Every structure is written in C-alpha cells, then in structure tokens.
Amino acid sequence: KAGVTQTPRYLIKTRGQQVTLSCSPISGHRSVSWYQQTPGQGLQFLFEYFSETQRNKGNFPGRFSGRQFSNSRSEMNVSTLELGDSALYLCASRGQSGNTIYFGEGSWLTVV
Amino acid sequence: AQSVTQLGSHVSVSEGALVLLRCNYSSSVPPYLFWYVQYPNQGLQLLLKYTTGATLVKGINGFEAEFKKSETSFHLTKPSAHMSDAAEYFCAVSEPKAAGNKLTFGGGTRVLVKP
Numbered sequence: 212k213a214g215v216t217q218t219p220r221y222l223i224k225t226r227g228q229q230v231t232l233s234c235s236p237i238s239g240h241r242s243v244s245w246y247q248q249t250p251g252q253g254l255q256f257l258f259e260y261f262s263e264t265q266r267n268k269g270n271f272p273g274r275f276s277g278r279q280f281s282n283s284r285s286e287m288n289v290s291t292l293e294l295g296d297s298a299l300y301l302c303a304s305r306g307q308s309g310n311t312i313y314f315g316e317g318s319w320l321t322v323v
Numbered sequence: 324a325q326s327v328t329q330l331g332s333h334v335s336v337s338e339g340a341l342v343l344l345r346c347n348y349s350s351s352v353p354p355y356l357f358w359y360v361q362y363p364n365q366g367l368q369l370l371l372k373y374t375t376g377a378t379l380v381k382g383i384n385g386f387e388a389e390f391k392k393s394e395t396s397f398h399l400t401k402p403s404a405h406m407s408d409a410a411e412y413f414c415a416v417s418e419p420k421a422a423g424n425k426l427t428f429g430g431g432t433r434v435l436v437k438p
Contacts, residue, residue: 215366242424254413254428267425301366305424310355310374310417312424314367 213238215315217302223321229290232318236283236304242266243285244312245277248299257300260285292322325350325416329429337437342401344432346388346414349395354416356397357426358388361411370412373397374419384408409436 216235224230236243244259244267256269260279277287283304289296299317330345348354355374359367371382378390384407388399397414411433415426 217366244424244426246426253430254415254426256425256427259424269425303367303424303426311369311372312357312417312426313369314359316366319364 215302215304215313217300217315217318219318220316221319221321223323224292225323226292226294228292229288230292230320231286231288232300232302232320234285234287234302234304234315236285236302237306237313240304240306240313241283242305242307243279243283244303244305245285245287246301246303247271248301248317249295249297254301257287289320294322296320297322325354325418325427327414327416327427327429329412329414329432331432332430333433333435335435335437336404338406339403342386342399342404342408342434344399344412344414344434346397346399346429347395348397348414348416350416350418352419353392355419356388356390357415357417358382358386358397358399359413359415360384361413361431363410367413370399404434404436406436406438409434 242261245257259267263279279285301317302315303312305312326349328347357372358370373390381387414429
C-alpha cells in the first residue's frame with residue numbers, strides 16, 4: 212500500500228510570504244503529525260492531528276498552523292516566512308492499532 | 324519531559340567492521356524506543372522499535388538494538404558495516420500507550436563507511 216505522500220517536494224519562497232504543505236497519510240491512518248528538521252535544531256515536533264482535531268502541539272510560534280480534513284489528509288501553513296523557516300518538513304502517520312510512526316519523504320522549503 | 328542523547332554526531336567505520344551507535348534516554352517511565360535511518364534527501368525509515376517484551380530487537384538491514392532499562396540505553400549495532408549503511412541515524416522515544424504519535428528525537432549520528 213502507498214506510503215505517506217508529501218507535496219510539494221521542493222519549494223522556494225520569499226521572506227514575508229506564506230506557504231502551505233500537504234500530506235496524505237497511509238490509507239486508514241487517522242493520526243498525522245508534522246516535524247521540522249534543520250541542521251541547527253534537529254528534528255522537532257510541530258503538531259499532531261487526529262480525526263480533524265489538533266491533539267498535540269510543539270513549541271512553535273503561531274505562524275505555524277495546520278489542519279486535517281475528513282479524509283485524514285493534512286496541511287500545514289507557515290505565514291510571514293522568515294529565513295530561519297528554511298527546513299525539511301516531515302509528515303508522519305500512525306494507525307490506531309499500531310505504534311509505528313511512518314514518515315513521508317518531506318518537503319524542502321527554502322526561504323530567500 | 325523526555326529527552327534523547329546520541330553520543331557522537333559523526334561515526335566513521337571501515338567496511339566489514341562493527342557499527343555501534345549509542346542512544347540514552349531520559350523519561351519518567353520506560354518509553355517506546357525507535358531507531359530511524361535517513362538517507363540523503365529522503366525522509367525517515369524505521370529500522371527497528373522496542374515497545375514491550377524481548378529487550379533485544381532485530382530490525383531491517385541486519386541492525387539490532389538492546390533495551391537496557393538500568394542504563395536507560397538503546398544502542399544500535401550491526402556486526403558488519405556495508406557501504407550502503409552510510410546515512411544518518413536517529414534514536415527516538417515516545418510515551419508508551421499515549422494517544423498521540425509525538426516522537427522526541429536525538430540529535431542524530433552520521434555514519435561514514437570507509438572502503
């Protein structure tokens with residue numbers, strides 16, 4: 212079965228713009244989480260959604276937001292982009308019966 | 324709060340030699356433990372995990388890890404390194420039986436395999 216799918220894979224934005232990233236979880240998975248990966252801070256948890264509700268949130272400013280749709284697909288949005296937002300954004304999903312978290316290939320965001 | 328420490332941000336091994344990557348965690352209760360591998364320009368791939376039961380866990384690509392509660396460790400080993408093992412490895416923990424899927428990661432260890 213298909214894995215976690217993230218789009219777009221690569222994008223370049225200008226400071227001050229906003230960006231939306233998309234994630235389709237593994238079929239049947241209702242839990243979707245987002246992580247930011249940077250050389251300096253490593254892998255950091257952004258937030259998690261389950262059944263269209265935010266269940267957990269990391270320590271990121273309000274410029275970072277997300278949502279989940281009824282088909283479990285999720286989007287994350289970053290507004291007023293800063294240079295420091297340049298990172299690999301990873302989406303992960305987990306099924307209800309398992310405790311394994313599966314990751315997508317990520318979306319590479321460069322802010323110039 | 325949980326935390327994960329990976330000793331050594333870079334490890335260099337010769338092809339055919341033992342690979343040993345160290346991971347220690349801090350948690351109020353024994354967590355679920357994971358090792359992920361990341362190849363260049365790719366996402367994270369699960370190598371193995373420990374939740375309950377046998378403390379020696381075997382994963383993909385010949386890797387294994389042992390959970391030692393008394394040492395709060397979950398070190399990853401592979402008896403014989405292959406060139407294809409060159410990648411970055413992340414140890415991660417999650418709260419057992421938690422409803423969510425929040426992982427706390429270590430800083431990662433980049434493995435270089437010399438021919």
